[in-house]
Amino acid sequence: MPFPHRHLLGIKGLNEPDLIHLLDKADEAVKLSRQREKKSSTLRGLTQINLFFEASTRTQSSFELAGKRLGADVMNMAVGNSSVKKGETLIDTAMTLNAMRPDILVVRHSSAGATALLAQKVGCSVINAGDGAHEHPTQALLDALTIRRAKGRIGRLIVAICGDVLHSRVARSNIVLLNLMGARVRVVGPSTLMPSGIEQMGVEVFTSMEEGLKDADVVMMLRLQRERMAGAFVPSVREYFRFYGLDAEKLKRAKDDALVMHPGPMNRGVEIASEIADGPQSVIESQVEMGVAVRMAVMETLLLDGPDREAGR
Amino acid sequence: MTTTVLQNARIVDPSRDLDEIGTVIIVDGRIAAAGAEATNQGVPDGASVINCRDRLVIPGLIDSRVFIGEPGGEHRETIASASRAAAAGGVTSLIMMPDTDPVIDDIALVEFVLKTARDEALVRVHPSAAITKGLAGEEMTEFGLLAGAGAVALTDGRHTLSSSVVLRRALTYARDFNAVIACETQDRDLAGRGVMNEGLLASWLGLPGIPREAEIIPLERDMRLVGLTRGRYHAAKISVSDCADIVARGKDKGLDVTAGISINNLALNENDVGEYRTFFKTSPPLRAEDDRRAMVEALKTGTIDVISSSHDPQDVDTKRLPFADAEPGAIGLETLLAAALRLYHSDEVDLLRLIDALSTRPAKIFGLEGGTVRKGAQADIAIVDLNDPFVVAKDRIVSTSKNTPFEDARFQGRVLQTMVAGRTVFTID
Numbered sequence: 001m002p003f004p005h006r007h008l009l010g011i012k013g014l015n016e017p018d019l020i021h022l023l024d025k026a027d028e029a030v031k032l033s034r035q036r037e038k039k040s041s042t043l044r045g046l047t048q049i050n051l052f053f054e055a056s057t058r059t060q061s062s063f064e065l066a067g068k069r070l071g072a073d074v075m076n077m078a079v080g081n082s083s084v085k086k087g088e089t090l091i092d093t094a095m096t097l098n099a100m101r102p103d104i105l106v107v108r109h110s111s112a113g114a115t116a117l118l119a120q121k122v123g124c125s126v127i128n129a130g131d132g133a134h135e136h137p138t139q140a141l142l143d144a145l146t147i148r149r150a151k152g153r154i155g156r157l158i159v160a161i162c163g164d165v166l167h168s169r170v171a172r173s174n175i176v177l178l179n180l181m182g183a184r185v186r187v188v189g190p191s192t193l194m195p196s197g198i199e200q201m202g203v204e205v206f207t208s209m210e211e212g213l214k215d216a217d218v219v220m221m222l223r224l225q226r227e228r229m230a231g232a233f234v235p236s237v238r239e240y241f242r243f244y245g246l247d248a249e250k251l252k253r254a255k256d257d258a259l260v261m262h263p264g265p266m267n268r269g270v271e272i273a274s275e276i277a278d279g280p281q282s283v284i285e286s287q288v289e290m291g292v293a294v295r296m297a298v299m300e301t302l303l304l305d306g307p308d309r310e311a312g313r
Numbered sequence: 314m315t316t317t318v319l320q321n322a323r324i325v326d327p328s329r330d331l332d333e334i335g336t337v338i339i340v341d342g343r344i345a346a347a348g349a350e351a352t353n354q355g356v357p358d359g360a361s362v363i364n365c366r367d368r369l370v371i372p373g374l375i376d377s378r379v380f381i382g383e384p385g386g387e388h389r390e391t392i393a394s395a396s397r398a399a400a401a402g403g404v405t406s407l408i409m410m411p412d413t414d415p416v417i418d419d420i421a422l423v424e425f426v427l428k429t430a431r432d433e434a435l436v437r438v439h440p441s442a443a444i445t446k447g448l449a450g451e452e453m454t455e456f457g458l459l460a461g462a463g464a465v466a467l468t469d470g471r472h473t474l475s476s477s478v479v480l481r482r483a484l485t486y487a488r489d490f491n492a493v494i495a496c497e498t499q500d501r502d503l504a505g506r507g508v509m510n511e512g513l514l515a516s517w518l519g520l521p522g523i524p525r526e527a528e529i530i531p532l533e534r535d536m537r538l539v540g541l542t543r544g545r546y547h548a549a550k551i552s553v554s555d556c557a558d559i560v561a562r563g564k565d566k567g568l569d570v571t572a573g574i575s576i577n578n579l580a581l582n583e584n585d586v587g588e589y590r591t592f593f594k595t596s597p598p599l600r601a602e603d604d605r606r607a608m609v610e611a612l613k614t615g616t617i618d619v620i621s622s623s624h625d626p627q628d629v630d631t632k633r634l635p636f637a638d639a640e641p642g643a644i645g646l647e648t649l650l651a652a653a654l655r656l657y658h659s660d661e662v663d664l665l666r667l668i669d670a671l672s673t674r675p676a677k678i679f680g681l682e683g684g685t686v687r688k689g690a691q692a693d694i695a696i697v698d699l700n701d702p703f704v705v706a707k708d709r710i711v712s713t714s715k716n717t718p719f720e721d722a723r724f725q726g727r728v729l730q731t732m733v734a735g736r737t738v739f740t741i742d
Contacts, residue, residue, distance in 0.1 A: 191485045191542075207489040232452065233482065239455040 003305035007119050007126040008298055010135035011176040019144065019180060021305075026145050026290070026297035033069065033293055042300055043072035046103040050076045051093070052129070053109040058264060059129050059138075062288070063106045066295035072103070090114060091121055098122040104299055107131075112169075125302040127295075133167050139263055140173035142294040144181065146287050147218055150259055155182035160212050160254070161203075162188040163222035163244060163271050166195050166233070170263045171222055175201055188212030189222075189244060192233045209244055213253040220261045221246055221271050229270070237270050247273040251281070259283050316340050316357050317735060319696070322365035324348060326372060327669035328685035337370055339692040342735035347686045363730075365696060371668050372684050373405025373436075373693035373731060374650060375675040377495075377573060378549055378621035380470070380642065382713075384425065385414025390626040390713045392426065395646065396434035398624075398712040400739035402647040403695030403728035406437040406676075406683050407624075411448070412470035418443035418454045420462040427463050435738040436731075437693070439681065441466040444483050444494060448472045453483055460490050465679045468495040468549065471596065473531055475501060477538065484544030493679060495547040495573075498531035498556075499523070499597065508637045510583045510598045518589065520637060523598050525553040532556050536563045536570065545569045547678060550623060552578040552597040554607035561616045571678050572616065574608055575623035576645055580652040581605075581718060591632045591639035592718045595623070598641075612670060613662045619675045620667075622649040626714030643718045647711055650697065651724035657699075658725050692735035699726045 003021060005014070032038060048067040052060050060076060067074040079093060088096075090109070097105065104125045107115045112132030119126040130136040148154055159178050165171045165187050178185045179202045187198060188206040199205050206212030213219060224240065234240045241247075246260065260272075260282045268274045277284060302308075319337040324347055326332075335349040338360075346354055347370075356362055376399065382389035390398075392409070399407050409426060411417035417426065423440050430438035442464035446452045456467060467487055474480045474496060487494050504527040509515050511522025532548055536559055539546045548560055551572050563570040577595050582605045586593045593599060611617045625642030632639050645652070653671060656662040676684025683693045705719045731739040 191489050192482050234486070235453040235455040235457075239458050243457050 001305060003301045004307065006302065006307050008137050008302060009116050009119060009126065009128045011137045011140050011173045011180070012135070014180070016180050019141070019177065022141055022294070022297050022301060023145050023148060025301055026141070026293045027149075029293035029296040030290070032296075033289070038069050039071060040069065041071040043067065043070040043303060046072045046303060047101070048072045048074045048104045048106065048299065049097055049100070049102045050074065050106045051079060051097065051108070052077070053079045053107070053114070054130070056108055056130070058288075059108065062291045063129060063295050066292050066299060069292070070296055070300060072299070090118060094118045094121045098124070103303060125306060125308060127298060127302070130169055133169050133172070135173045136169040137173050138291070138295055138298060139170050140177040141298070142287055142290040143174055143220065143261060143263075144177055145290045145294055146261065146283050147259065149290070150283060150286075151217065154178065156184065157217040158184045158186065158215060159218040159220060160186040160188050160216040161220045161222065162209065162212065162246065164193045164224045164228065164233075165189055165198065165222065166193045167225065167228070168222045174220065175203055186212050186216070190234055209246075209250045210253055213250055216254040216258055218259045218261060219246060219251065219254050223263065223265065224267060224271050241270055245269070245271055245273060246276050248275060251276060257281070261287060264288070314341055315735070316360035318356050318360050318362045319365045319370055320362060322368055322370040322696070324370050324686060325664055325668050326686045327665050327673040328372070328687055330665065332665055337686060337694070339732075339735045342692055344686055344688055344690050344692050346688055363696070367698070368729065369697040369699050370686065371403075371695050371697060372672045372686050373695050373733065374403050374671045375681060375684055376404045376407040376622050376624065376646060376649060377619055377675040377679060378410065378575070378623050379407040379646065380410045380412055380625040382626060383413065383429065388713070389628050392429045392438055393433040394711070394713045395624070396430070396436045396438060398644070398646040400435045400731045400733075401711045401728065402622075403650050403697065403731050404436060404622075404646055405693035405695070405731060405733050406439065406681055407646070408439045408441050408465060408679060410468065410470040411441055411443040416443050416448050417441070417464070418446050418448070420455070420458050423459055423462040423464050436733050437683070439463070439465040439679070441468050441495070443467070444469045444474065445479060450474050450476055450479060453479070453486060456487050456492055457490050460492050465681060466493050466495050466547070471497060473497060473499050473501065477534060480535065481538050481542060484538055484542040484546065488542065488544045491545070493545045493547050495549045496535060497550045497596070498528050498535060498548065500527045500531050503527040503530065508594060508598070509586055510600050512583065512601060514583050514586070518586070525555065525600070525604070528553055528597055529555045529559070532559050536568070539563065539568050539570055540566065543569070546571075548572040550575050550578075550597055550621070551617065552600050552608065553604045554611075557607060557611035557616050561611075564616070571618040573619040573621050574612065574617050576620055576649055576652050577623060577643055577718060578605065579608055579612065579620065580655055585718065589636040591634065591636055592643060592716050592720070594636060594639050594641045595643055595718075596641040609656060609661050612656075613666060615666070618670065618678065620649070620653055620670045622646050626712055627716045628714050632716050642716065644710075644712045644714055644716055648705060648717060648719045648722075648724070650695070650728060651726055652719060654699070654724070654726035692732055694732045695728050696730040697726060697728055701725070701727050703727055
């Protein structure tokens with residue numbers, strides 16, 4: 001089945017069939033990854049460059065492993081400590097890499113929109129691995145895959161996204177995706193961590209965890225960055241944990257079989273209590289496994305089913 | 314069961330818009346009945362009866378802005394001594410400012426104040442908590458935990474928040490806990506080294522002035538931020554007509570805004586400074602007579618919701634100095650009602666509105682019990698002789714510090730007896 005998109009820059013712009021296509025393919029990738037022989041030759045001969053302007057061990061490893069399992073040649077560019085420091089612009093870096101004729105670029109950047117700008121300048125597929133507070137589409141897809149495999153569906157589930165929505169690209173991608181799939185999306189957090197206009201983003205807004213988690217099927221926690229804890233957006237770690245940290249007491253409000261999710265890395269004792277992170281309802285480790293599968297599915301789809309499939313690459 | 318009956322009293326209770334002759338029956342610290350209809354209920358056996366003929370019974374005053382020296386400045390005022398001064402003034406609840414040393418910016422301090430008050434105070438003492446840690450204007454304090462511990466308002470006390478983004482976040486965050494942000498507004502740069510109202514008088518005295526705009530500009534900014542955040546905001550001490558206009562516009566727009574004024578800015582004006590009298594150095598400064606009149610008008614219409622004493626004890630060390638070097642601030646708990654009654658006797662503000670501004674409104678704004686003599690309410694009451702003339706004598710001041718601007722002032726109307734939860738905490742001798 002052809003896939004109409006050349007890049008994956010965000011969930012916005014995709015439709016429900018696109019998402020189902022990717023999730024179905026990811027299910028197959030999970031099977032492959034669970035075999036002893038994990039390697040396929042689907043992308044043999046193709047080149048994948050991971051271009052991370054913002055350091056990330058987890059996401060970068062996940063993309064690297066995904067590419068390797070599909071047989072691609074994977075190269076990591078840790079741009080943070082090289083040419084950018086010498087004054088090279090984003091576009092210059094892109095052009096340089098483009099001249100090396102990669103087939104797929106995986107890009108993370110701290111500025112919203114940077115990935116899309118780069119995609120305009122290169123001749124290959126681009127996957128957004130996170131751009132500022134804008135989008136992180138593979139995270140939303142892996143979350144969706146985790147939910148679908150655990151619950152059998154996404155439609156009509158109540159999903160509560162909790163914490164620092166303001167700075168979170170994970171929240172934005174998830175809000176779009178979950179709405180496309182027919183879930184009821186809630187956001188929960190202090191008003192200082194809500195973007196303006198949030199109530200028009202297709203979500204119900206709660207400032208109290210007790211109310212926001214009521215009858216939820218999925219509780220998705222967001223990471224609170226350290227520099228935002230000390231009096232700027234919230235007064236202190238202990239106050240944040242008291243009112244917005246996920247502990248057993250608050251989780252009781254959700255359905256008994258509610259899933260607990262976190263995109264990682266977690267701040268234990270800040271947004272989530274250890275007993276919950278390691279508890280029976282937690283699917284946080286499963287999310288990591290689904291991450292590799294989803295990234296395999298995305299790369300395979302863009303390169304084999306996308307508009308470039310005939311381009312003779 | 315202890316029962317007290319106040320007979321033949323003129324009951325003025327703004328919470329019910331009530332002003333009538335009647336009886337108040339207090340049973341075990343709570344009001345069992347109050348009004349004309351209570352007169353026929355008879356006197357239970359063993360009840361103590363107080364004849365209040367020609368006297369006023371009002372809900373005890375609630376003073377929403379009181380600076381106390383404890384902890385850190387106990388030589389100026391302790392929680393205990395402030396509570397005695399309050400009782401003498403008919404004040405049954407007070408909100409204590411966080412400008413102490415250490416600052417009330419942590420739940421431990423809130424708990425300290427509540428514990429000390431429980432052990433030593435005659436009246437109800439409610440701590441407010443700082444908006445920013447150390448009153449430094451930078452990092453928010455733990456609003457949720459502080460409110461949970463018993464802080465009834467958030468305020469940086471004498472300090473104006475200069476950072477717009479800090480105030481924006483504070484208003485936004487406080488909204489989640491339904492907490493009030495109370496601010497004094499004075500632009501630090503514009504006020505500069507000013508020590509009194511800017512104008513002809515200051516110029517003749519050779520003193521640097523504080524322009525009215527130093528108060529107006531930050532309040533205008535604050536009001537915009539209230540519009541942006543939809544938070545709860547109390548303009549704690551306004552003193553010029555433009556500020557009343559700003560508050561009135563905010564209220565018209567449906568913003569959750571209230572305003573307060575220090576009794577000093579209603580009862581006094583800049584001429585009282587006279588020859589460098591430091592007891593008349595206040596913050597905001599005493600303004601020109603036009604502004605004072607405008608503030609009385611704003612009080613009358615309800616644009617200004619509450620009157621506070623802005624009680625601020627200062628000792629000889631900080632007041633017996635050249636005017637420019639002296640600390641601002643004046644005590645006021647004991648004289649709050651008498652000074653406010655001047656506006657009644659001059660026919661400027663009616664009695665119901667005055668008692669509303671001194672008791673019922675502040676109770677409502679800060680979510681305190683009190684401010685009413687309704688059946689079922691706690692019996693926090695003041696018995697007042699509305700017409701008794703007296704002169705404020707320095708040697709009769711209860712407060713530890715004596716920096717009253719009303720020394721030797723002639724007042725008409727004084728507090729005869731004060732009750733907190735039905736217990737008499739002050740009787741005039």
